[in-house]
Amino acid sequence: MIKNSTKVLVLCALALSLFNCSSDDDNDRGNWIERSVFDGVPRSNVVGFVIDELGYMGTGYDGDDYLVDFWQYNIAGDYWVQKADFPGTERSSATGFALDGLGYLGTGYDGVDELTDFWSYNPGSNSWTQKADFLGGVRQAAIGFGISGTGYIGTGYDGDNDRKDFYKYDPTSDTWSELVGFGGEKRRFGTTFTIGDKVYIGTGVSNGLYKTDFWEFDPSTEVFTSKLDLDEEDDYSITRSNAVGFTVDGLGYIVSGYNGGVLNSTWEYDPGTDEWEDITGLEGYSRQDALAFSTGTRAFVLLGRSGSLYLDDNYELFPQEDYDDED
Amino acid sequence: MKNVLKFAFGIGLIAIIVVIFFQTNESSSSDYTTRVYPVNSGFGYEISIHNKVLIKQDNIPAIQNEIPFCNEDNANTIASLVVSKLENKIAPTISKAELKENKIILNCLN
Known part of the structure; x- marks a missing residue:
């Protein structure tokens, strides 16, 4: 009798410890905290950039209309300011980047046509100025970045074909020139992030195939170097399109996107080892066509869509903190 | 008992x-509260939800350049419009057409 009750006790203890284990299993690295959003301002395929610790975002598509409104997100204060409307055509899937204190926004899709116009935004005067058209012609879903005094736009979809060409923009002379040497495949809805003085390019899709190649671009030499493929390891599931890319404290991140369905997974890239690690996925809805703001030390993933559900939320990633399901 | x-x-x-x-x-x-305040020889507004600032406009939204509202009434009118949109779960974006409809003065700095 005593033996039996002891057995039961031991079993209970075992069962309890098992349950404890499974509920404690969520101590993955990476935590997400919800930040300020407007209820009912869902939109996807917006363009954004960060200048002086302030996030800027605008244009996009809300499921009914293509948009021109443009907002500043005050990262320190966690509030929003409506800025000057983008003066070009309403559009989604444009390309944008920050460069030397100015924002640049161009190309995209207005619901009928792909676009080629290109504009700069001056946050000091809250004003837009039209610049020289993108040299690569009409384009949407391209990749853009600004580094070392030069802007770059490449890849994307021109209305007929996916592309792999790259062009660089000189803001001093307001001129574009072709940049040769990208050895990657043509694609649309790829992504990029910048770590230090190097730019990383990958993901995207073309003809239903998710791209596995991954590239490092050195703007000082204008050389693209092939890095390990995004399916190099068996447990990698990084390949996707319509994702966001950003940098926090010297590591790169690719979050959300689409690959057979919407995703919330978060992959962290270490440029020192050329390796990827799966950390806590974006809390909230899995999504595609979101936006990321990164100051280099803080990063936010916001907006986007999940099927026909357009999203209006905003999450900050703390990649080195443990996952906490109660915040 | x-x-x-x-x-x-x-x-x-x-x-x-x-x-x-x-x-x-x-x-x-x-859920929303509004505060109109003097700023840069004009007026701005702040909209808070549960005492946390959500939108802060030192300047008139939608238009180019940094121009504050010319008077408290103008700032109040647009702030109320933004709040009514938020309460109705509509994007709190103010368009240039809405500035015109509400006869917001855009050039009092000149």
């Missing part, structure tokens, strides 16, 4: 009424 039951019942009823009163009181008032 009966009296004790009646007493407990009474207390319970009062508690329920108090809870209902406070809940309806809460939901009937707006």
